[in-house]
Structures are given as structure tokens and as C-alpha cells.
Amino acid sequence: MGETTAEIALQNPATDFIAIEVHGPGVGSLLKKIEALALKNLRIIRHDAREVLDKMIADGTLAGIHLFFPDPWPKKRHHKRRLVQPPFAALAARKLAPGGTFHAATDWPEYATQIEEVFSTCAFFEKQSAERKDRPITKFERRGLGLGHPVRDLLFLRRQE
Numbered sequence: 001m002g003e004t005t006a007e008i009a010l011q012n013p014a015t016d017f018i019a020i021e022v023h024g025p026g027v028g029s030l031l032k033k034i035e036a037l038a039l040k041n042l043r044i045i046r047h048d049a050r051e052v053l054d055k056m057i058a059d060g061t062l063a064g065i066h067l068f069f070p071d072p073w074p075k076k077r078h079h080k081r082r083l084v085q086p087p088f089a090a091l092a093a094r095k096l097a098p099g100g101t102f103h104a105a106t107d108w109p110e111y112a113t114q115i116e117e118v119f120s121t122c123a124f125f126e127k128q129s130a131e132r133k134d135r136p137i138t139k140f141e142r143r144g145l146g147l148g149h150p151v152r153d154l155l156f157l158r159r160q161e
């Protein structure tokens with residue numbers, strides 16, 4: 001619903017953010033927060049994140065990508081729906097500026113392993129150490145923690161060409 005995104009934008013006024021979400025109520029909720037907090041550094045696009053990255057963002061321009069608690073699609077037959085697959089890592093590498101970062105977090109251990117493998121095998125990325133304190137807690141995360149789910153953060157640096 002945009003709580004974390006609004007918080008991150010508020011804490012980093014010198015950085016411009018683009019939020020991407022397909023869920024209408026979530027978009028509306030964040031728009032309200034942008035107005036209430038008078039945020040000038042946050043915009044939101046209601047569309048599929050892959051298409052936005054591919055078609056609306058110029059190559060080599062992003063300082064960072066945050067992917068916090070992507071849908072885990074726990075059933076094996078649904079794994080193909082997961083956002084993080086090799087073509088997504090290649091897309092992220094194309095859009096990030098050299099030295100930019102990809103930061104993901106998930107409470108689904110097996111998806112964390114998938115993200116780690118996909119980004120570690122993409123030659124454009126170098127793994128960094130990541131800690132949860134580097135970002136505010138999200139709504140989905142709070143629910144997962146209440147259920148005893150372990151949270152993992154993963155950080156990758158976009159190498160220089």
C-alpha cells in the first residue's frame with residue numbers, strides 16, 4: 001500500500017523515486033500519501049514492472065532498483081510467474097547505471113535462493129552484503145514476521161562495463 005515507499009522517499013529527499021505497482025488500491029493509497037506528505041521526489045506508475053523497465057526507462061540511468069517482497073508464488077507449478085528469472089536480471093543490468101544497486105528482500109527462503117542464483121550467475125552483478133536495517137520494514141514483511149517467516153535481504157552491485 002506504499003507505506004515503505006513513501007517512508008524511503010521522505011528519508012531521501014535528494015533522490016528521485018519511481019514506484020511501480022499494478023494493484024489499483026495500492027496505487028491510490030500511495031497517491032494519498034504523496035499528497036499528505038507533500039513528496040516531490042516520488043512518482044508512481046500503474047503498470048507491469050517488467051514493461052515499465054523495458055519500455056519507459058532509458059538504459060543505464062537507474063541508481064538502484066528495490067524489489068521488496070515480490071509475490072513468492074510458492075507452488076512449484078507457479079514458479080514461472082516469479083518476477084526474478086534470468087531475463088529480469090539481464091533487464092535490471094541494462095537499466096542500472098554502472099555502480100547502481102539491486103536490492104531485494106523476501107521472506108520465502110527458496111525464492112531468496114533463486115534470486116541469489118539468478119543475480120550471481122548474471123555477469124554484470126557482484127554480490128554485496130545487505131542488512132535489513134538499510135530499509136524500513138514493509139507491510140507484507142510485518143505479516144510474514146508475525147507468522148515466523150525468516151527475512152533475507154540480497155544486494156547486488158551493477159559492475160562497471
Ligand SMILES: C[S@@+](CC[C@H](N)C(=O)[O-])C[C@H]1O[C@@H](n2cnc3c(N)ncnc32)[C@H](O)[C@@H]1O
Binds near residue numbers: 021048
Ligand atoms: C507480496 S506484495 C508486497 C508488497 C509490498 N512490497 C510489501 O512488502 O508490503 C507484492 C506486490 O507486487 C505487485 N506486483 C506483482 N507483480 C507485479 C508486476 N509485474 N508489476 C508491478 N507490480 C507487481 C503486487 O500487486 C503486490 O502489490
